[in-house]
Amino acid sequence: MPQTIAAPVHFELIIKKSRFIACVQPVSDRTAAQTVVAGLRVEHPAAAHVCWALLAGGQSAAVDDGEPSGTAGRPMLDVLRHQDLEGVLATVVRYFGGVKLGAGGLVRAYTDSVAQALLSAQKIPIIKLQTLRCTVPYPLEGLLRRELELAGAQLAGVSHGEAVAFEFSLPATEAAPFQTQMNESCAGRITWLRDEA
Known part of the structure; x- marks a missing residue:
């Protein structure tokens, strides 16, 4: 049964001096998601990347925002799908720490930061x-x-x-x-x- 979350949840991960600041929050659609992402870019002007994944209102998105293709948005989206979530936006703001993590390291970092944030989420079943x-x-x-x-x-x-x-x-x-x-x-x-x- 699809679920959404009651309120935004956060988690911060530091790997080899890179900071990954994750947030998963309820959103209604792509327009609302893009507004949130634009706000994060203003809030974190020194961040290297603002990656995001969306599952809402029949719309999905996986945005790497300059990370190597398939290393950020797609893994984040996979976490949302695996947990059968709907009406949610996952964002991860990355501050680069000067050490490259490689494709596998990036996938793990983005996957883990979203999955860890969701551990504290209150999930609510969506009843059609x-x-x-x-x-x-x-x-x-x-x-x-x-x-x-x-x-x-x-x-x-x-x-x-x-x-x-x-x-x-x-x-x-x-x-x-x-x-x-x-x-x-x-x-x-x-x-x-x-x-x-």
Whole structure:
């Protein structure tokens, strides 16, 4: 199950006098990520590299920022994918210490700094919701309201016309069983509405 993190987490690693300052934080999309990275460049003007990796809103990125290709952004992205994270940005600011680490050393440094930061992260499962719309006759309004409350549904709206119209959200995995249960409880007097495309 995909997860995100509750708040930014940090870790600093020093290898052969090079400083690797890692941060993993929740972000909504690529634009938000680029804003964070631009801020880091301003905050750390003497840094040699500001590398980053993103998994958010179906978008991904792996940016080496001048490090040898595939030694920074990709390893950071692999850590995020391995931990099944979504809606997160990993950044590592590197201050060069004068000693080259080689490709393998760089991969380890960027991987370790992000992985170590994530050890202190509070992870939150991402539950995909499905919105359902239906109508019921007035005598069944109370029954449906009780069932929605028991199911933990998020009620978005109720309107009263010829029948009572409901709009609500449930975890996607619970939507179909809930519809089946309500079809039985309402003896077929519930009408499920589909959005017109």
